[in-house]
Amino acid sequence: MLVFVRAPELGRVKTRLAATIGHQAALRVYRRLAEHAVDAARGLPEAGIRVHHTPADAEPAVRAWLGDGLTLLPQAEGDLGVRMRDAFARAFADGHGRVVIIGSDLPEMSTELLRRAFAALEDADAVIGPARDGGYYLLGLTRPVTGVFDGIAWSTPEVFDATMDRLRAAGMEPVVLETLADVDEVDDLPAGWHPSADTDAPADNLR
Numbered sequence: 001m002l003v004f005v006r007a008p009e010l011g012r013v014k015t016r017l018a019a020t021i022g023h024q025a026a027l028r029v030y031r032r033l034a035e036h037a038v039d040a041a042r043g044l045p046e047a048g049i050r051v052h053h054t055p056a057d058a059e060p061a062v063r064a065w066l067g068d069g070l071t072l073l074p075q076a077e078g079d080l081g082v083r084m085r086d087a088f089a090r091a092f093a094d095g096h097g098r099v100v101i102i103g104s105d106l107p108e109m110s111t112e113l114l115r116r117a118f119a120a121l122e123d124a125d126a127v128i129g130p131a132r133d134g135g136y137y138l139l140g141l142t143r144p145v146t147g148v149f150d151g152i153a154w155s156t157p158e159v160f161d162a163t164m165d166r167l168r169a170a171g172m173e174p175v176v177l178e179t180l181a182d183v184d185e186v187d188d189l190p191a192g193w194h195p196s197a198d199t200d201a202p203a204d205n206l207r
Contacts, residue, residue, distance in 0.1 A: 001047040001114070002087050002101040004075065005034050007058035008065060014105075020186045025195040031065070032193070033183060034104035038066055041102070043111025047118060048096070052087050081149030084139075092144055100127070100140035105182045107190050109137070117177065126167050126174035128160070132181040135159040145170045 006013050008031050011023045018026035041049045049070050053062045056074035063072060076086035084101060091099045098121040102109065113129075117140050120127040126145070129138035134157030141148075148166045152159055167174050181188050 001041045001044065001049045002091060002099060003034075003037055003041055003049060003051045003104060004054075004083070004087070004101070005038075005051055005062065005066075005104045006030075006054050007061045008034070014183070016184050017186060021195065028195045029183065029189065029193065030105075033107065035066070037102055037104045037106065037109050038070070040109045040111045040114055042069075044114055044118065047100070047114070050087070050091060052083070054083075080154045081152050085149040088141060089144060098122075098140065098142055100138060102138050103182065105184075106137050106180060107183065107193055108180045113138075113177065120175040120177075124175045125172045127177065128163065128167075128174045129177040130160045130179045132179055133157065133184065134161075135182070136163060137180055137182055138177065139163070145172070 008027060010027050011018070013030040014026040017029060021029075038049065038051065041047070050073055051062065051066065051070045052073050052075045053059065054075045059072045059074070063070070073087075073090070075083045078086075087101060088099055098118055100114065100117050100121070102114070117127045117129070117138055121140050121142050125142050127138070127140040128136050131137045135155070136159065145167065148163065148170065150166075152162050164174065183189060183193075186194070
């Protein structure tokens with residue numbers, strides 16, 4: 001199980017959300033979301049959890065935040081595709097046969113959803129969870145796939161479709177999970193997840 005996180009630093013997480021609710025509140029939301037993702041993964045201890053963090057020197061801060069029992073690894077340098085390709089390659093090189101990656105901004109993430117993703121990989125080569133914004137919140141593979149992360153316009157509505165095209169070009173027909181919403185804007189937060197707006201003014205240059 002691969003989880004991507006950013007060290008919880010004020011002004012450096014959920015900056016689009018911070019433009020509406022302020023940086024302190026956005027940091028609280030981010031911490032809760034990431035902790036929620038890791039807790040869901042901990043429900044499958046047999047899968048093993050590899051948390052890939054950024055910045056590269058954030059291991060002490062991330063371990064103090066998320067606790068022990070996790071393998072902490074720095075994310076590679078490069079865009080999201082480069083970083084995911086590296087994380088999958090390292091997991092496969094270490095002998096893992098079914099590898100699932102998730103982000104850290106999904107309120108509806110659950111252990112049961114992850115269990116179904118791993119179960120899907122018993123019969124299929126790939127599983128994917130589409131996000132409502134056109135991306136995906138989960139990707140699982142049983143082997144490296146050449147080109148699956150290359151040439152993707154990340155953070156656009158075309159990410160899911162482009163990834164499906166690349167998987168099919170590699171001879172895979174992924175199992176598609178339900179579509180869920182990740183959190184980019186305040187309206188993406190479900191009931192009970194809304195923090196009180198804080199007093200620090202959103203900084204335009206941090207969006």
